[in-house]
Amino acid sequence: MVSSAPLNLDGIRSTLATMSLGHALYLHQDLPSTNKEALSLAQNGAAHGTVVIAESQSGGYGRHGRAWFSPPGLNIYCSVIVREMGEHLSLSQWLSWLPLVSALAVIEAVQQLAAVSLSLKWPNDLLLYDRKVGGILCESSFATSNDPIVVIGIGLNVNVPPVSFPEELRPIAASLLEASRRPIDRNRLIAHLLLELEHCRGELRTHGPVRLRQAYTAHCATLGRQVRVLFTNEQPIVGIAEALSADGALQVRILSPHPHSQPTPLVDVRAADVVHLRE
Numbered sequence: 001m002v003s004s005a006p007l008n009l010d011g012i013r014s015t016l017a018t019m020s021l022g023h024a025l026y027l028h029q030d031l032p033s034t035n036k037e038a039l040s041l042a043q044n045g046a047a048h049g050t051v052v053i054a055e056s057q058s059g060g061y062g063r064h065g066r067a068w069f070s071p072p073g074l075n076i077y078c079s080v081i082v083r084e085m086g087e088h089l090s091l092s093q094w095l096s097w098l099p100l101v102s103a104l105a106v107i108e109a110v111q112q113l114a115a116v117s118l119s120l121k122w123p124n125d126l127l128l129y130d131r132k133v134g135g136i137l138c139e140s141s142f143a144t145s146n147d148p149i150v151v152i153g154i155g156l157n158v159n160v161p162p163v164s165f166p167e168e169l170r171p172i173a174a175s176l177l178e179a180s181r182r183p184i185d186r187n188r189l190i191a192h193l194l195l196e197l198e199h200c201r202g203e204l205r206t207h208g209p210v211r212l213r214q215a216y217t218a219h220c221a222t223l224g225r226q227v228r229v230l231f232t233n234e235q236p237i238v239g240i241a242e243a244l245s246a247d248g249a250l251q252v253r254i255l256s257p258h259p260h261s262q263p264t265p266l267v268d269v270r271a272a273d274v275v276h277l278r279e
Contacts, residue, residue, distance in 0.1 A: 004073055004074050004158070004159040004183050004186065005183070005185060005186070005187070006055065006073060007027055007053060007055055007186055007187060007190070008027070008187065009025055009027055011185075011187030011188075012025065012027075012053075012187045012190050012191050013025070013191075014187075014191075015187070015188050015191040015192070016191040016194065016195075017191070017195050018049070018191075018194050018195050018198045019198060020048060020049035020198065021049040021051065021080060021194040021195075021197060021198045022049065022051045022080075022190075022191070022194045023049055024046065024047055024049065024050040024051070025050075025051050025053070026041075026050070026051070026052045026053065027053045027054075027055075028052070028053070028054045028055070029054070029055050029056070029072075030054060030055065030056045030057070030058060030072070031052070031054040031056075031057055031058070031077075032057065032058050032059035033057055033059050034052045034053065034054050034057065034077050034078060034079035034153060035079045035137060035139055035151050035153040036059075037052045037054075037079070038050070038051075038052040038079035038080070038081050038151040038153075039139060039141060039151050041081065042081045042141055042149045042151060043141055043149075046081055047081070047083075048081060048082060048083035048084055049080070049081065049082075050080070050081040051078060051079070051080050051081075051194065052078070052079045053076075053077065053078045053079075053190065054070075054077045055072050055073055055077075056070055056071065056072035056073070056077070057070035057077050058070075069157075069165065069166065069169060069173070070155070071160065071164065074157075074158060074159045074160050074164075074175075075155070075156060075157050075158050075159070075160060075175075075186075076134075076154060076155070076156040076158055076186055076189065076190060076193070077154075077155055078153070078154045078156075078190060078193070079151050079152065079153045079154070080151070080152045080154070080194070080197065081149065081150075081151055082098070082149070082150045082151070082152055082201060083147070083149055083150075084147075084205070085147060085148060085205065086204075086205035086206060088205070088206065088207070088208050089204070089205075089208060089209075091148065092247065093208075093209070093246075093247050093248075094148070094204075095138075095140060095148065095150070096247050096248040096249070096270065097204055097209050097212070097247070097248045098138055098150055098152065098201070098204065099123055099124040099136050099137075099138045099152075100122075100123055100124060100212075100216055100248050101200040101201065101203075101204050101209070101212050101216070102124065102136045102138065102152045102154070102197060102200070102201075103120055103123075103124040103125070103126060103135075103136045103216075104120070104200055104212065104215055104216050104219065105193065105196040105197040105199070105200040105201075106118075106126060106134060106136070106154060106156065106193055106196070106197075107119070107120065107126060107219055108196045108200075109189065109192045109193040109195070109196040109197075110156075110176065110189070110193075112192060112196075113184075113188060113189050113192045114176055114179075114180050114184050114189065115180070116128070116176050116179040116180055117179075118133060118134075118219075119219055119220070119221040120216065120219045120220045120221060120222070121220075121221055121222050121274070121276065122220060122222040122223075122241070122244075122250045122274055123248070123250070123274075124136035124137075124138075126156070127174075127221055128174040128175075128176070128178065128179060129174055129178070129179075130221070130276070131171075131172055131173055131174040132172060132173055132174065133156065133157050133173070133174045133175060133176060134154070134155055134156035134157060135154075135155055136152065136153065136154055137153040137155075138150050138151065138152050138153070139151045139153065152197070154193070156176070156193075157173065157174065157175035157176065158175060158176050158177065158184050158186055158189065159175065159176070159177050159183050159184060159186070160175035160177060161175075161177060162174075162175070162178060200212060209246070209248065213244055213246075213248075216244065217243075217244055220244070221276070222241045222250065222274060222276065223241050223242065223243065223244075224240070224241065224242075225240070225241055225276050225277070226238065226239070226240055226255070226276075226277040227239065227240070227241050227252060227274050227275060227276060227277060228274070228275040228277055229250075229252060229267075229269050229272045229273070229274055229275075230272055230273040230274075230275065231271075231272045232271070232272070237252065237254050237267065238254070238255050238277070239252040239253050239254040239255050239264075239267070240252065240253050240255065241274070242266065243266075245268055247270075249268040249269055249270045250268075250269040250270075250274065251266045251267070251268055251269070252266065252267050252269055253265075253266050253267075254267060
């Protein structure tokens with residue numbers, strides 16, 4: 001088993017350079033879910049920037065409630081309470097862009113600290129070698145109709161040896177260790193991740209998503225790919241993912257069964273599972 005130094009508050013704070021994120025920091029050995037703990041704190045008045053971290057989760061989950069593999073002592077399970085939406089975005093834009101720019105912040109932090117290049121699968125999966133290495137789950141609670149409290153949940157596989165994944169996950173899961181070839185200091189990575197998240201969230205709040213949209217597009221492995229889009233209550237579609245809309249929706253051009261027909265319209269996908277199809 002890979003040696004991974006334990007998380008500790010002094011180790012995180014020693015390189016923490018944020019203005020607000022992580023100044024209130026809670027570290028647990030085990031939680032059912034860092035997101036649930038952070039939501040509870042937020043609803044009881046916890047300040048903007050409060051961070052909840054766990055060494056392991058007994059009930060970690062991702063989008064649509066899917067279980068998240070959360071072994072102890074190897075990875076990052078972290079939830080950040082974000083308040084103060086700002087005045088430059090609508091509520092729907094804020095809620096749709098925040099998961100995307102959070103994912104962008106994680107890959108920028110990983111690149112800078114660990115020299116590992118990740119890509120993005122829309123909307124907020126982190127990929128290494130086309131396998132999932134992490135993900136973002138944002139959950140909202142509303143103090144008022146125009147002032148949402150958002151908990152940004154981050155799960156990132158850091159020091160898991162490939163053989164330690166459950167057999168059913170090995171074809172689809174990865175950890176940073178595979179690319180770094182050495183254990184990564186999770187305390188420093190968390191501090192750096194919070195700094196990048198603060199920068200990206202601050203830019204979204206004050207300047208909107210223009211530059212962030214360009215940066216996300218540059219890292220997005222979904223764009224240009226043939227994809228299958230699985231909706232909750234509609235028929236799936238197959239098409240080419242062409243672009244991101246101004247509100248962060250994935251724009252998919254449905255494939256026509258007739259090769260010489262007129263181009264089909266773009267479909268804006270906002271809430272669905274997107275599957276990359278092998279070409």
